[in-house]
Amino acid sequence: MVDADQTFVIVGGGLAGAKAAETFRSEGFTGRVILIGDERDHPYERPPLSKGYLLGKEERDSVFVHEPAWYAQADVELHLGQTVVSIDRVAKAVHLGDRAVIHYDKLLLATGAEPRRLDVPGTGLVGVHHLRRLAHADRLRQVLATLGRDNGHLVIAGAGWIGLEVAAAARTYGAEVTVVEPQATPLHAVLGPEIGQMFTDLHAEHGVRFHFGATLTEIAGQDGLVLAARTDDGEEHPAHDVLAAIGAAPRTALAESAGLELADRAQGGGIVVDTSLRTSDPDIFAAGDVAAVHHPFYDMRLRVEHWANALNGGPAAARAMLGHEVTYDRVPYFFSDQYDVGLEYSGWAPPGTYDQVVIRGDAGKREFIAFWLSEGRVLAGMNVNVWDVTDTIQKLISSGARPSADSLSDPSIPLESLLQ
CATH class of the missing domain: 3.30.390.30 (FAD/NAD-linked reductase, C-terminal dimerisation domain)
Known part of the structure; x- marks a missing residue:
């Protein structure tokens, strides 16, 4: 039975963590709720970062899960811009980068994922970008506007969802776009070649150039600025900016150092959880991009990185932490807008x-x-x-x-x- 003397700590200031905090209160939990996020912004939703906000159609404030005042009104203690460096499972405490120690009765890990990095020369140049955080979108939005105004070139490594959505946004701004993709069609790993071809045609109609069957091997530059992107088949593409959109990796370092069970990296990795989103430690749960849960329909462990999983997984984990019977078996879902x-x-x-x-x-x-x-x-x-x-x-x-x-x-x- 949960009582008012308990403290629930959430590590991760994204959608899953924010919705878990909301669920604690809506379910009547009166104990302490502490949410720790390593970004200074309040919890926000990520889809607008490659869609409406990136296109300039939505205001910055529209991305936030709650109004900033909501957290104080709901008595949710925020620690923004703070990094959790370790978990002491024996003492049931998390240690922060500023040496603060916060004790918990139950802990939710909603640490999300981080963009995979290009391992090629030139990634330290000013014009090399990733898109995962609001700060990334702030910067990329300005870059696309500048490229569109100056007829500049953007090279995108990867024809996944982020790569294609940014390509669409860049063309809307008027930038020249080349997408480099090792597979024969976009979204091959998700949709296969049968439907992937539709996206080739869609983007080609809007002026996007594809270079399939190749990977980036070097980003050439001068005086710290990007000049071109080179591929493993000897091609060179003019570029003023490069976006690395080659996928995301679950942020499991904290769980790994704490000795929690992890899923096989070859199958997507993540923190192993049961159907109630409980980890191998009975007082620690995981939700969102980082959680790998066995799905009964597909009879295998899945880690789903999309918005709906965070939206629904955070509340499911919260209810499980409150002692409710929870079986998290939702069918994976995502959406995209391109042109x-x-x-x-x-x-x-x-x-x-x-x-x-x-x-x-x-x-x-x-x-x-x-x-x-x-x-x-x-x-x-x-x-x-x-x-x-x-x-x-x-x-x-x-x-x-x-x-x-x-x-x-x-x-x-x-x-x-x-x-x-």
């Missing part, structure tokens, strides 16, 4: 897990739903410029339904009827 294309993806079906892709609608007009199947079972679905179907797609996945490919591809057959 006039909006999409939602539900499920998990990387290449090698599916044997068929079925299209419902008009892929040429980019108004369709794609389904990834394995032996007739729906593993994932993505609706492109088709709306109000996500709940049904997720039910098709979680129910284990095996509708025929013909019925899936026929728009005259209601999706809901395929659940029967």
